[in-house]
Amino acid sequence: MEHTHTEAGHEAAHVDSSTKTIWRTFWILLCITMVEVGLAFLHLETGFPSRVFLNAIFVGLTVVKAFYIVAEFMHLGHEIKNLILTILIPLLLFVWFIIAFLYEGDSWKNMRKDLKPGTPIETPKAPAKEGHHY
């Protein structure tokens, strides 16, 4: 951009590079989605990436996609730090929400299972109980 001196030339060069960024972001989002769908099909056909591993990949890729949408399409990545922080810091509450509520749900499931009528209540202090399948 150094060789352009006029205001208009500078503007045009800037916009051109931005259009390039838009399309690059589009291809990234599309490729990630295709990888996700591809992995899902691979799992359906071969069962290869185990369910837990696959879910971890899906969640990770979702966060990557969210990053590109917010940073590039919504332009947050190019705003000043004050604006970025005022939006992102409150969203950190989600970390706690997700951990707390999913833990709660899991614990609820275990209580339903363990306290079901007819479940033997003896076996005092049996930590090996975790091992049994359901």
Next chain:
Amino acid sequence: MDTAVTAKKKWWAGGYSPFNVSYGKLMMWYFLMSDAFTFGALLISYGTIRFSSPSWPDPNEVFRSFPGMGHANLPLVFVSLMTFILIMSSVTMVLAVHAGHMRDKKAVAKWMLWTIVGGIAFLSCQAWEWTHLYHEGAWWGRNPFLNVDGTLASTNFTNFFFTITGFHGLHVTSGVILNIVILANVLKGTYEHRGHYEMVEKVGLYWHFVDLVWVFVFTCFYLL
């Protein structure tokens, strides 16, 4: 704030926005943040219920139809198309915002129109999917699909699916309406007269947010 953007500018000393954006854009950001918590609450409650259930229906068994393909087993294909449409409409929206920076009225109108077309296409896809599921017997309070382990499923699955995709679809609908209003103003020359196209940026933020939510809905309901 030792940001490299502006050398030693005292952002909080008054005289200008400490966030370096207009009031309207900042408020749009705060609105979207609150909306993110609304969607977050819905999706986390879905996750909680799913974690508390011994078993859950397999999305690849439930969402496997494509319009005009009869009973072909095509998991994920239709929802991938919907995702593509929404991402594409996000791209046309950014292009409209950029045309607005260039004060190119015709280009803004063109890209806004394509964004509206994308939004309507997405809504049509969702309408088809809902109708299809309804005819299979799924609705709020009714769930014909079995759990993965073959046991009878509760209605939690369909209740959450229709509530959350419905709430998202409502956002897409209001986004399309907003886009139409903005497009009308563009064509009327309101923003040309005002000297800037910032309203296109604001409605663009909302539209990208709708796309962002879909990314999470896609993962939570169709992939996991």
